[in-house]
Amino acid sequence: MRRVTLLQPNKLVLGCGALAECKRELSERGFQRILVVTAPPIAKLAAPLAELPGVVVYDRIDREPTFAMFEQLLAEAQKVRPEAVVGLGGGSVLDVAKLVAALADGRQQIGDVLGIGRLAGRSAFLACLPTTSGTGSEVSPNAILLDTTDRLKKAVISPHLVPDASYMDPELAVGMPPAVTASSGMDALTHCIECYANRAAHPAVDLYALEGIRLIGASLERAVVHGEDLSAREAMMRASLYGGLCLGPVNTGGVHALAYPLGGEFEIPHGVSNAVLLPYVLEFNLPAMPERYAEIAVALGVPRLADPVATARAGIERIRQLIRTCGLPATLSELGVPESAIPRMVESAMTVTRLLKNNPREITPEDAERIYRSALG
Numbered sequence: 319m320r321r322v323t324l325l326q327p328n329k330l331v332l333g334c335g336a337l338a339e340c341k342r343e344l345s346e347r348g349f350q351r352i353l354v355v356t357a358p359p360i361a362k363l364a365a366p367l368a369e370l371p372g373v374v375v376y377d378r379i380d381r382e383p384t385f386a387m388f389e390q391l392l393a394e395a396q397k398v399r400p401e402a403v404v405g406l407g408g409g410s411v412l413d414v415a416k417l418v419a420a421l422a423d424g425r426q427q428i429g430d431v432l433g434i435g436r437l438a439g440r441s442a443f444l445a446c447l448p449t450t451s452g453t454g455s456e457v458s459p460n461a462i463l464l465d466t467t468d469r470l471k472k473a474v475i476s477p478h479l480v481p482d483a484s485y486m487d488p489e490l491a492v493g494m495p496p497a498v499t500a501s502s503g504m505d506a507l508t509h510c511i512e513c514y515a516n517r518a519a520h521p522a523v524d525l526y527a528l529e530g531i532r533l534i535g536a537s538l539e540r541a542v543v544h545g546e547d548l549s550a551r552e553a554m555m556r557a558s559l560y561g562g563l564c565l566g567p568v569n570t571g572g573v574h575a576l577a578y579p580l581g582g583e584f585e586i587p588h589g590v591s592n593a594v595l596l597p598y599v600l601e602f603n604l605p606a607m608p609e610r611y612a613e614i615a616v617a618l619g620v621p622r623l624a625d626p627v628a629t630a631r632a633g634i635e636r637i638r639q640l641i642r643t644c645g646l647p648a649t650l651s652e653l654g655v656p657e658s659a660i661p662r663m664v665e666s667a668m669t670v671t672r673l674l675k676n677n678p679r680e681i682t683p684e685d686a687e688r689i690y691r692s693a694l695g
């Protein structure tokens with residue numbers, strides 16, 4: 319069996335009151351300079367942390383981050399010289415907080431560390447507090463930035479991006495709008511599905527993936543419709559955590575690779591891009607791993623049928639139903655993506671070789687074009 323390395327934060331705090339626990343820990347550690355990175359609509363959630371001495375709050379991460387946004391934050395961080403960086407927000411906030419914690423000491427530039435395993439280290443303490451449930455960035459070694467010059471999403475992947483501590487407080491997710499709950503939840507579902515049905519799948523990761531899928535099948539619709547339901551919020555935070563724990567050792571595949579161009583060219587949110595493509599890529603992949611897709615279906619709550627292919631197909635139908643009940647778009651046309659964009663999207667998706675190599679079935683440029691066409695609707 320393939321060797322696998324599992325990394326995770328030294329401390330995982332999950333449950334109501336986790337934000338207060340984070341504040342206590344930062345205080346006990348006696349940091350003199352703390353940079354809190356957050357976003358405008360949720361900056362008020364950072365108020366308890368802002369009471370600590372030496373805190374500077376940066377709340378200008380207002381969409382999926384570009385290199386320019388990161389450089390602005392880095393300039394701010396180099397003024398503050400933080401001993402600790404705290405990311406409080408969705409995946410975009412956490413990704414830039416992680417990168418700035420690693421690069422604030424000026425030893426390396428962002429251009430030096432793109433790709434896998436190129437970060438030399440991280441001197442600042444790093445804590446993450448997710449306010450959405452989906453990206454898994456709170457525990458993963460990944461951070462993604464949009465390069466606006468070639469419209470490609472670029473990744474930094476390094477063990478030094480795994481936070482020191484993550485505080486998953488369901489109360490921070492209560493105010494998340496239904497559309498964000500839905501799209502981030504579908505991102506978590508995509509992480510779990512793509513890491514379970516994956517050429518690099520591993521039994522030590524499968525258990526997180528299947529439990530994440532089960533939690534999402536049972537809780538996502540409730541979290542979307544009843545945002546104040548703390549048990550649904552807690553279940554979704556746990557699903558995001560489990561999905562995130564799959565990303566380091568296994569990572570995603572064809573859905574994420576084909577979804578990136580939708581974010582790059584059309585600025586469609588990451589979770590929406592994944593949700594819209596998920597059923598179409600799964601239909602393409604199904605023949606390569608029918609048994610695995612049948613297990614995914616059963617984890618989603620679908621009854622097991624005698625034939626794994628039939629069970630797997632029922633699972634894809636369950637995903638389509640989830641997409642509908644969560645109010646997410648089912649086709650690229652609904653998102654305003656024109657047919658004429660497909661050749662560019664194919665070209666861009668084919669550059670994401672680090673994920674395509676994981677996909678259960680090889681995706682050629684012709685296959686990618688067929689998948690995008692079927693998703694047009």
Ligand SMILES: [Fe+2]
Binds near residue numbers: 505509592
């Ligand atoms: Fe994702």
